[in-house]
Amino acid sequence: MSQEAFENAVKTMIESVGEDTKREGLEKTPSRVFKAYQFMYGGYKLDAKEILSQALFETSNDEMVVIKDIEFYSTCEHHLLPIIGHVHVAYIPDGKVVGLSKIPRVVDVFARRMQIQEQLTEQIADAVLSTIKPKGVAVVVQARHMCMEMRGVEKVNSKTTTSALRGLFKTNDSTRKEFFSHINSSSGNRF
Numbered sequence: 563m564s565q566e567a568f569e570n571a572v573k574t575m576i577e578s579v580g581e582d583t584k585r586e587g588l589e590k591t592p593s594r595v596f597k598a599y600q601f602m603y604g605g606y607k608l609d610a611k612e613i614l615s616q617a618l619f620e621t622s623n624d625e626m627v628v629i630k631d632i633e634f635y636s637t638c639e640h641h642l643l644p645i646i647g648h649v650h651v652a653y654i655p656d657g658k659v660v661g662l663s664k665i666p667r668v669v670d671v672f673a674r675r676m677q678i679q680e681q682l683t684e685q686i687a688d689a690v691l692s693t694i695k696p697k698g699v700a701v702v703v704q705a706r707h708m709c710m711e712m713r714g715v716e717k718v719n720s721k722t723t724t725s726a727l728r729g730l731f732k733t734n735d736s737t738r739k740e741f742f743s744h745i746n747s748s749s750g751n752r753f
């Protein structure tokens with residue numbers, strides 16, 4: 563789709579609420595929205611498995627690796643309004659670990675798409691599982707949904723929590739408990 567067609571669509575949206583697309587403050591808005599969309603939806607052009615595969619290292623360590631409080635910004639696929647929250651990712655290596663900076667990048671790959679929180683959670687877990695091939699993966703996402711808050715449908719500040727547990731995190735109680743005690747020690751976060 564061309565930038566011109568995109569900008570015309572934005573103009574139509576602006577006019578439909580009764581605004582004047584020619585006034586100074588709005589004149590460049592269609593091209594700004596185009597650039598914002600390229601960034602916000604840049605995840606479609608990225609491959610999570612490729613990012614993870616580039617930074618795999620052999621290890622004999624089989625202790626739980628936990629990356630907590632990864633901030634993310636996404637948009638819901640129903641209203642294209644922001645979803646803002648945190649992701650916690652844990653895995654238990656089975657011969658391989660990944661460079662720690664790659665996990666937040668993988669979160670962005672899926673957050674920068676039109677999403678529902680449940681799918682975002684699963685996609686992160688499955689990318690880690692299929693690439694690092696660990697003994698288990700756990701992903702917890704806690705987020706605020708602007709489509710609930712801005713439209714006044716639900717209580718302001720309510721948070722939605724979703725989780726995806728694979729391997730040992732699903733089958734082993736003590737592994738799961740260890741993970742939740744790690745993420746519950748986050749300041750102010752309780753699950």
Ligand SMILES: [Zn+2]
Binds near residue numbers: 643710
């Ligand atoms: Zn929504």
